[in-house]
Amino acid sequence: MSKQILKLSLVAAAMAMATGQAHSAAFQLAEQNATGLGRAYAGEGAIGDNASVLGRNPAAMTLFDRPALSAGAIYINPDVDVEGKGALATAGQANGLPTSSQDIADDAVVPFFYYVQPLNEQWAMGFGAFTNYGLSTSYQNNHYAGSVAGSTSLKTLNLNPNIAFKANQHLSLGAGFNAVYADAELIRHSGIAAGNVNAATGGATSLVPTSEFVRLKGDDWGYGWNIGLLLEADEYNRWALTYRSKVDLTLEGEYSSALPQQPNNASISAGLPVGTSSISKPGSLDLSLPAIAEISGFHQVQPDWALHYGLMWTEWSTFEELRALDNQGGSYFAKPEGFENSWRMSMGATHQLNDQLTLRGGLAYDKSPVPENARSISIPDVDRIWYTVGATYALNENLSMDASFAFLDGKKVTVREDSGIPNTPYEFISGGDAYLFGVQMNYTF
Template sequence: MNIRKLSQALIATSAALTAAHVNAAGFQLVEHSASGLGRSFAGEAAVADNASVLARNPAAMSMFDSIAVSGALTYIKPDVYVKGNTGVNALDRALDNEDVVPGAPVPAGYFIQPINDKWAWGFGMFSNFGLSTEYPDDYAAGPIAGQTELITLNLNPNVSYRVNSHFSIGAGLNAVYGTAKLIRNFGSNSPFPASGNAAHLKGDGWGYGWNVGAMWEINPNHRYGISYRSKVDLKFKGDFYSDIPEGLSTNPYGTGGEEIPGKLTLNLPDIFEFSGYNRLNQAVAVHYSYVWTGWSTFQEINATSDGIGSVMQKDEKFSDSYRVSFGATWYLNPEWELRAGMAFDRSPSRTHKTISIPDNDRYNYGLGFTYHLSEQGSLDAGFTYIQGKEGSFNEEGVEFVSKGDAYIVALQYNHSF
């Protein structure tokens, strides 16, 4: 294997190395609430059992007759591995990594206030996209060693309008703030010092979009929700440097340790969701969702610097993906609700897998409950196990195998005034 060739191919920004295995397709996050986690996020645009529905359908705010607030904290614990196969045992062992993705908390908060019997407004703070991966400094393919991190926060004000007793509409604006960090080490097979960075890129930025939704309430026991969230171009500005000597012909990205301005536009996809909620009797309700994500907007990552041009570039060639989920809620008594659900996530990188995003299809299995502390307050808890399929792909003559499972837990408090 040509380590130098592999290094040059992999020095490009890796946007989401196997992070897809710990949440939804690509590097999408669906962990907006503990109540949703317990039902595998089935029916999220229609259930409207607390203020977290704001993240999925603004029209559902019309169902609240008093101020409602919700705060959630989710913790994701992944179990992800990547294995390389070059035909050289010693090198293969150096390419294997059993702990690619670290655990991470995901917070969220929501507020809804009715204005009158027609209008309501609300505000949500949550994340739709994020990732975090870590490799040891001595990983053999040095330019993918190190740390990749993307954190986004969506600030989302919304309004809703009740057209009549059966139909409501809603809309909102999205101001998405993001921070990104990419650190790549030289690795154990590099001629450069192990203490240096092959690439170091860090920055932050904003992107803007919009969302709309509608709710059809046949009666109090049967309703359907539909929503759309626009794509967002997240524009990062920051600094780039590489400890590779400047002007080295075998690697054009070297700056000799000098820091230069860098910028990157990350194309976040649009999201469409249809959900249904049907309460079959006093004790049982079923709910379901179909979510389509326009991942075909994400074709490459290309970081540039003024006067130099591209300093990092890699094709990703994502395809549109979908998620289907089904769940049920058991209303045991006025204090307790139990819920369960399952979901299937289709990978967006099914036609173009790379070491930077070796994404595979996955299944989700969720359990959860709500305990009503009083007429105003309730506590939600949720747990999900994500089972990822094993997938293989070839990049620069190396056969890679990847698989990722994850365990997710969440707590949430809801209060009405």
């Protein structure tokens, strides 16, 4: 493999850090609780029906007059397929390599925990543990586009203590501190572009389809802050405005690579496969988790009916480039990004069927921040529509259980990525949906 191919493959591997799951824009996660999932997270900062509200608006903790706890998890089942097209896919098929992949986005369970403690009539404090960002995708080890496929994983955990102050009967303010832990791993394999491809005939030589030549693993802690405002016209009408700062991370760990080359005595004596050489050295990857702002509203229009809505803005334009460095500060690569700020619009309704059962439903439109020319198959982010339903069952006056379901409808898109071969990009058709199931327990003391 030429140095040019390796460099482009490293860029593609890192690009996967900036691509999204089928269930939220780019690598952002909306799934901070199961109650809100049932209403498509509409009105999330203004409702305050249980302790999970502090994950979106710390000011809403002043709505509680007793300690409250909420905990649960959401199971995410993306169904995303990718089909290779064009000359390189034809060459891959001719060499017996997979060119189509089904269900590339891995299933995941997203847990969360919240606790609110009123201190007096004006002050409240609380703590949340949840996540706002993550992704996990995997392709076959011998995929024909191994330099841009492979496997990608990003996991984050946000530890978020908060405090709130009720200034008067209409206005509450809140603020919090965010300690975010992130762990990422990128693995790439050589594929059809590792050989000398003749695009006209689809022929290929010197393939090493299962050789792992890029692995980057690292973790880091980053820190940020969040603020919230709750405006209450009366007990039936509330609005919220919240902001969560960006968090800068430097994921430090190990970079390794196996480069095909001519066999030599050193590689043979080291027990390496003939034609390969191993590199392992410290490395780091800079990554910014963007800022989020949201406005939401809640209106109790009837004793048994409430309407809610929300508008979320994510500052993806601050994600200007992706840069990986060695431990001397030298650059493995620097890749400019073309992300744009994105919006998420939602609306929902809640119906109190009786003293024990509450029903809810919602609809949302999630705008992708990834322009067409910045898409990647790990994963190609797309606009999506959320359709959601949920319910709460009160076992007694202190304990209740939530269950919710969401279907996310995503369209098919075309993806083109640089293969390192002039005028011969990788080409793909990708599309898929996602299914989300949430459960949650709520307890007031």
